[in-house]
Amino acid sequence: MLEVNEIFGPTIQGEGKRVGNPSVFVRFGKCNMTCAGFEVEYETPSGIKKCSCDSFYASDIAFRDEWQKYTTAKSLIEEVDKLLPDYKVDIVLTGGEPLLYWNDTEFQKFMKHYVEAGYHLTIETNGSIDIELKEEWQKKLLFSMSVKLSNSGESLSKRVNIKTLSHIINSVDESYLKFVVSLDSLENAIQEIDDILVQIPSCEVYLMPLGDTAEVIDKNSASVIELAIKKGFKYSDRLHIRVWNNKRGV
Numbered sequence: 001m002l003e004v005n006e007i008f009g010p011t012i013q014g015e016g017k018r019v020g021n022p023s024v025f026v027r028f029g030k031c032n033m034t035c036a037g038f039e040v041e042y043e044t045p046s047g048i049k050k051c052s053c054d055s056f057y058a059s060d061i062a063f064r065d066e067w068q069k070y071t072t073a074k075s076l077i078e079e080v081d082k083l084l085p086d087y088k089v090d091i092v093l094t095g096g097e098p099l100l101y102w103n104d105t106e107f108q109k110f111m112k113h114y115v116e117a118g119y120h121l122t123i124e125t126n127g128s129i130d131i132e133l134k135e136e137w138q139k140k141l142l143f144s145m146s147v148k149l150s151n152s153g154e155s156l157s158k159r160v161n162i163k164t165l166s167h168i169i170n171s172v173d174e175s176y177l178k179f180v181v182s183l184d185s186l187e188n189a190i191q192e193i194d195d196i197l198v199q200i201p202s203c204e205v206y207l208m209p210l211g212d213t214a215e216v217i218d219k220n221s222a223s224v225i226e227l228a229i230k231k232g233f234k235y236s237d238r239l240h241i242r243v244w245n246n247k248r249g250v
């Protein structure tokens with residue numbers, strides 16, 4: 001069963017390699033991490049106070065009752081089709097962690113349908129879950145892998161999966177890594193990113209500023225740009241946060 005927190009668009013992709021592209025987003029529910037280090041405070045529907053990332057409503061199963069359940073790819077495709085304009089947009093699968101559904105045949109059918117129809121699919125993933133890429137059409141997916149650093153609060157063994165990162169980079173052209181970095185974690189970030197990169201095949205690397213408001217992004221962006229230039233990485237802004245301050249559904 002596919003559990004979907006929200007489907008919205010067309011809007012623009014606000015970050016990463018396809019920034020600015022008109023896109024429809026499918027945000028899947030559930031995540032294998034909690035990332036308390038990102039310090040976004042929230043309350044669950046039953047009133048428990050917690051701390052996680054800015055997508056807590058999709059990652060925390062405490063919100064599961066609010067998610068739509070799809071037992072077939074066909075029923076999810078019908079919902080996504082309602083939002084598609086009369087030109088080809090990107091379709092972005094995000095979360096939570098969408099790769100938790102990778103072994104679900106309906107998830108595979110859903111992706112294959114749009115790849116074969118000529119849509120560009122991006123999977124926004126934390127890159128920590130083992131997957132197999134056996135089908136030729138799967139190699140047309142773009143994996144945008146936001147590998148978590150220690151500022152996420154997660155353990156190294158949980159957040160960095162060298163085997164999966166290497167498999168995806170070797171199998172899928174143009175897949176890339178992106179790291180969220182803040183002013184107060186710069187020194188650690190450089191070391192941690194270098195430690196990861198020496199263990200995997202070479203690929204494009206983007207740095208993004210931490211922040212779930214335009215104000216916080218502003219505070220972090222100049223230092224993150226400097227670091228990107230120093231290390232030969234690319235900088236990705238977070239346009240959707242600058243424009244809409246992380247409002248949902250845009």
Ligand code: SF4
Nearest residue numbers: 031033034035053096
């Ligand atoms: S891996 Fe991503 S979606 Fe999951 S808790 Fe961490 S930041 Fe949130």
